Amino acid sequence: MLVLFETAAGYAIFKVLNERKLQEVDSLWKEFESPEKANKIVKLKHFEKFQDTTEALAAATALVEGKIGKRLKKVLKKVVAKEAHEELAISDAKLGGVIKDKLSLNCVHSPAVAELMRGIRTQLDGLITGLPPREFAAMSLGLAHSLSRYKLKFSPDKVDTMIVQAISLLDDLDKELNNYIMRCREWYGWHFPELGKIISDNLAYCKSVQRVGDRVNVASTDLSDILPEEVEAEVKTAAEISMGTEVSEEDICNILHLCQQVIEISEYRTQLYDYLKNRMMAIAPNLTILVGELVGARLIAHAGSLLNLAKHPASTVQILGAEKALFRALKSKKDTPKYGLIYHASLVGQTTPKNKGKISRMLASKTALAIRYDALGEDTNAEIGAEHRAKLEARLRHLEERGIRRISGTGKALARTDKYQYKSEVKTFDPSGDSTLPPVSKKRRFEEVEQEEEGEEVTVAMKVKKIKKEPAVEEATAEDVETETPKKKKKKEKHKTPEEEVEEEEAAIIVKVKKEKRAPEEAETVAEAEEEQPKKKKKKDKKQAMTEEAEEEPELPVQVSPSRKARIGSDVAMLYTLCHLALSASFKLSSHCKDLCNCPLGRLPPNEGCPAGPCACWVLTDGLAVPLGSLISEGRL
Amino acid sequence: MRPGFSPRGGRGGFGDRGGRGRGGFGDRGGRGGFRGGRGGGFRSPGGDGGFRGGRGTPRGGRGGGGRGRGGRGGFRGGSKVTVEPHRHEGVFICRGKEDALVTKNLVVGESVYGEKRINVEEGETKIEYRAWNPFRSKLAAAILGGVDQIHIKPGARVMYLGAASGTTVSHVSDIVGPEGLVYAVEFSHRSGRDLLNVAKKRTNIIPIIEDARHPHKYRMLVGMVDVIFADVAQPDQTRIVAINAHNFLKNGGHFVISIKANCIDSTAAPEAVFAAEVKKMTQENMKPQEQLTLEPYERDHAVVVGIYRPPPKQKK
Numbered sequence: 001m002l003v004l005f006e007t008a009a010g011y012a013i014f015k016v017l018n019e020r021k022l023q024e025v026d027s028l029w030k031e032f033e034s035p036e037k038a039n040k041i042v043k044l045k046h047f048e049k050f051q052d053t054t055e056a057l058a059a060a061t062a063l064v065e066g067k068i069g070k071r072l073k074k075v076l077k078k079v080v081a082k083e084a085h086e087e088l089a090i091s092d093a094k095l096g097g098v099i100k101d102k103l104s105l106n107c108v109h110s111p112a113v114a115e116l117m118r119g120i121r122t123q124l125d126g127l128i129t130g131l132p133p134r135e136f137a138a139m140s141l142g143l144a145h146s147l148s149r150y151k152l153k154f155s156p157d158k159v160d161t162m163i164v165q166a167i168s169l170l171d172d173l174d175k176e177l178n179n180y181i182m183r184c185r186e187w188y189g190w191h192f193p194e195l196g197k198i199i200s201d202n203l204a205y206c207k208s209v210q211r212v213g214d215r216v217n218v219a220s221t222d223l224s225d226i227l228p229e230e231v232e233a234e235v236k237t238a239a240e241i242s243m244g245t246e247v248s249e250e251d252i253c254n255i256l257h258l259c260q261q262v263i264e265i266s267e268y269r270t271q272l273y274d275y276l277k278n279r280m281m282a283i284a285p286n287l288t289i290l291v292g293e294l295v296g297a298r299l300i301a302h303a304g305s306l307l308n309l310a311k312h313p314a315s316t317v318q319i320l321g322a323e324k325a326l327f328r329a330l331k332s333k334k335d336t337p338k339y340g341l342i343y344h345a346s347l348v349g350q351t352t353p354k355n356k357g358k359i360s361r362m363l364a365s366k367t368a369l370a371i372r373y374d375a376l377g378e379d380t381n382a383e384i385g386a387e388h389r390a391k392l393e394a395r396l397r398h399l400e401e402r403g404i405r406r407i408s409g410t411g412k413a414l415a416r417t418d419k420y421q422y423k424s425e426v427k428t429f430d431p432s433g434d435s436t437l438p439p440v441s442k443k444r445r446f447e448e449v450e451q452e453e454e455g456e457e458v459t460v461a462m463k464v465k466k467i468k469k470e471p472a473v474e475e476a477t478a479e480d481v482e483t484e485t486p487k488k489k490k491k492k493e494k495h496k497t498p499e500e501e502v503e504e505e506e507a508a509i510i511v512k513v514k515k516e517k518r519a520p521e522e523a524e525t526v527a528e529a530e531e532e533q534p535k536k537k538k539k540k541d542k543k544q545a546m547t548e549e550a551e552e553e554p555e556l557p558v559q560v561s562p563s564r565k566a567r568i569g570s571d572v573a574m575l576y577t578l579c580h581l582a583l584s585a586s587f588k589l590s591s592h593c594k595d596l597c598n599c600p601l602g603r604l605p606p607n608e609g610c611p612a613g614p615c616a617c618w619v620l621t622d623g624l625a626v627p628l629g630s631l632i633s634e635g636r637l
Numbered sequence: 638m639r640p641g642f643s644p645r646g647g648r649g650g651f652g653d654r655g656g657r658g659r660g661g662f663g664d665r666g667g668r669g670g671f672r673g674g675r676g677g678g679f680r681s682p683g684g685d686g687g688f689r690g691g692r693g694t695p696r697g698g699r700g701g702g703g704r705g706r707g708g709r710g711g712f713r714g715g716s717k718v719t720v721e722p723h724r725h726e727g728v729f730i731c732r733g734k735e736d737a738l739v740t741k742n743l744v745v746g747e748s749v750y751g752e753k754r755i756n757v758e759e760g761e762t763k764i765e766y767r768a769w770n771p772f773r774s775k776l777a778a779a780i781l782g783g784v785d786q787i788h789i790k791p792g793a794r795v796m797y798l799g800a801a802s803g804t805t806v807s808h809v810s811d812i813v814g815p816e817g818l819v820y821a822v823e824f825s826h827r828s829g830r831d832l833l834n835v836a837k838k839r840t841n842i843i844p845i846i847e848d849a850r851h852p853h854k855y856r857m858l859v860g861m862v863d864v865i866f867a868d869v870a871q872p873d874q875t876r877i878v879a880i881n882a883h884n885f886l887k888n889g890g891h892f893v894i895s896i897k898a899n900c901i902d903s904t905a906a907p908e909a910v911f912a913a914e915v916k917k918m919t920q921e922n923m924k925p926q927e928q929l930t931l932e933p934y935e936r937d938h939a940v941v942v943g944i945y946r947p948p949p950k951q952k953k
Binding site for chain 1: 818826829830833836837840843844845846847853854855856857858859860861883884885887888946
């Protein structure tokens, strides 16, 4: 059996002298305890030394990848020539398979072989005579270094980290520059505010400020190389009549420092941009030609490295940069975005919006090819990029001409134009613009409204309370209204006069709200009672209910929101609006309101000046309007 | 029970300092007292502050905590320090106002990761030592924790799995000296770059930028080694060490493995994790001999030292 042993100095082929010993795997190590014993087990048959480090490196890389290098092939062929029947013991099973395929040598890899390898490795310098151990060590070290360097330096000049860093720096610089410029404008604007409005270009502004310094120097400084003629003249005139404050020397000094910084950073930014362009052309020429330097650099930066970018399919390249939109669309099952960073490429920018999606897709597919060529190709030239770009531009032209020469389909199918359809746009007058009332949203049905009125506006009640005095009429109507079905209510509304309607609703609402105000049980009972006896409402009950409710009514906020008003009904809403106005007009109601409210005094119940006192309810008793409160106190209710 | 295997937690001091209780560095908690200083016989290359946070607070995890603290033992300028050898060969202790663990610098005048260098004159010769930060290096933490044997000695061949940027590797290289060899295996390219730079200066470090899970890929570069030191922080690290040992570790060779409980199984208790790892080791013909936790430098970390394929005991 032969053994293939790879070392840093070269390939070694050993012959196993005593194959029987291989059977006892566990005691095999004993055989390698000393060089002499080792030499009894294996003998060096052939040692193929590497000529130089390049060869060694090639061999090592082949080994790492599990392939057969040229040198190894040569060595093995020699072996095959001599002893084809022998088996070859190797350390790597995968390599063994390859050797078997290519050179039809039987390869062996087993625990015994592993032990054998261990033994050989232990006694390597003893077994391989003719090589001083120092050389071994030196070769080992050299090989390790070159191998590592080869691994790390995957592509020697294509250090795309430069691109990533440069583009990030460019963005940072822009941000910072903007900050500084704004600050400079603001700061100097204290002293000479008009200058900021006259000179819109930031760099020109800073340069002018730096040249001028204090405002008084404007007349004497020459700004012709920074600003155009008219602007300069404007500046000079503005300086005379400026309303800015005076600033001291130190202040100006600091402002000038800032301007200096801004100018320097601007210059550096242009420099950086040039550098980026150069690097992009050097590292990824095809990508640069297709999409431009900036977009290309951003794509690389987004993916992390050129190699990473090359791994993305074209569809990903198309929407790189629009991840948020993409996943949002995917989650909500909507349309995914059509373009990401690619949108800013010139090819996409110069098309009509309709075709942007198509172009973006085509560009992305060609770009993906270009990126792969740049990242993984051996020799980089810009031919592919130029070719693709030409093709894309041709296709773009086709698209724009709308397929006069169709890309696909027979020649017989000519381009069709859209059928002419007259879309008449007749505008009618929209009367809803006339009304100043808040819009009524008719979204809810009346049943729902009724049900909701239970939990409805306390505000309503409050307002209504302030409006005050419900005569008995109202009560009666209230009960009617309340217990009616929505339909009936509507009917009734139609029949009744607006006033009554309003009253009803108002009262109904009052009652309902009041119902809500009191204890739930009471409310329920009242409700039930009311519902049970739709028409036979005992006034007394009602009154009782109302009094109880009335007593417990707390203070309520004045505001009635428009949506709530909508629910109540436009008429009532109108009432409330008017009442609100009236409220603000020192508690005096308009005559219209007075009629509605039936208040004998035509006044809302303030605590002073009105015999009603704190109670807001008025009751029509025996043809007289009497405050409810007095009725209660007298015990008549 | 295995007699030779004694789990120790945070054992203080060194064997020969019985009298001093918690060992030569005063209180480990007191190591926060290393203050920055300049001048005198001590060159402090831009260093500041001592072993910051050394007030006995356990560090959670290796990355942020340990690395954040600069490995700078500060020494006040002008104070006289003495350097004396540690129980372990190749390692020294620098005594002054504050004590530090140091190794003899193989490349004089160079600081690998910004650590403090100490120059001492012994008669005619000037020797330079580099301070070893136990917060950044698990091996230093183990030594200060009082491990019995690290097996890394001058002239040894060491295989270092998980070399990272080469900070501890440089100290191992100092210990083994020009006669020894350190095979530093690191998979990450970014760290590999730094490792390569360290290896450029130190010729006894052989950098291998490969995955330690496939030792057959770098078999061409490595000979048999005496010690394997593993600090890989992978859930299958025992298996990794085992296959490397099968390939490259001599019979009777030793291994020093640093186990991070969080990394193996973050849900289990650390002791359970360590016990499970030890069990795995015994199955691979690796006999653990001692286990030691790295408190107060690291939290839930342990170091296991053992022997591989121990030579059969001669029954006489």
